[in-house]
Amino acid sequence: MPTQTLPPVPDGVSMYFYMKFAAGNETFGDEWYRFRTMNDMPPCLKHDYPTRDIEFRVPPICKGFQLITIDLQSALDTMPPNERLHLNPARWSRVRRDLSEGWCYTPWMGVEQGKASLTDGRHRIVAMMKFLQLEYAPFAVPLQHVEAVRAQLKTG
Structure with a gap:
């Protein structure tokens, strides 16, 4: 387990929610927490x-x-701003576990109403950015959406 101290809890975030995200809990949960910025999110303990x-x-x-x-x-910017950091602690914990073991599922990008849209993978994207400082990753894209996704998003 990493040994680090928590930074101060950001204004507007309860200590309970902050600790739940920092410590992790992989049990099923229907709770969702919305963070304002990635800096408001706790480190992984x-x-x-x-x-x-x-x-x-x-x-x-x-x-x-x-x-x-x-x-x-x-890819994250294809979502409405208030949804990008709206996270479920159980999903968040599973994604962090997978990344710590050196793997994860690719996020899935599609097209809705002619616009590139993240179909699945918000927790994975945020965790890769926060804990691994990754900028790019592979995404699974349906064949009929490849051209639109390439045209609309920054690809590597």
Whole structure:
């Protein structure tokens, strides 16, 4: 377990929520917490992140999709601003565990009403940015959406 002290709890964030995110709990939960900025989010007190070389696995539902390397912030920016850091502590904990073990599922990008849209993977994107300082990662994209996603998002 990492040994670090928590920074001061940001204004407007309860100590209970802050500690729940820092310590982690992988049990099912229907709670969702909204952070204003990534700096308002607590550090991880449960895991170390020994590598930035992550093994990306394609989710079973995305078999046959094309992998495209996408800028994480531009992918997150496809969501409404108030939803980007709206996180579930149980999902957050599982994503951190997977990243600490050196792997995660690729996020999934699609197109809705002609615009690139993050279909699945908000927790993974935020965790990769916060704990691994990654800027780009592979995304699974349905073949019919590849051109639109490439045209609208920063890709690598």
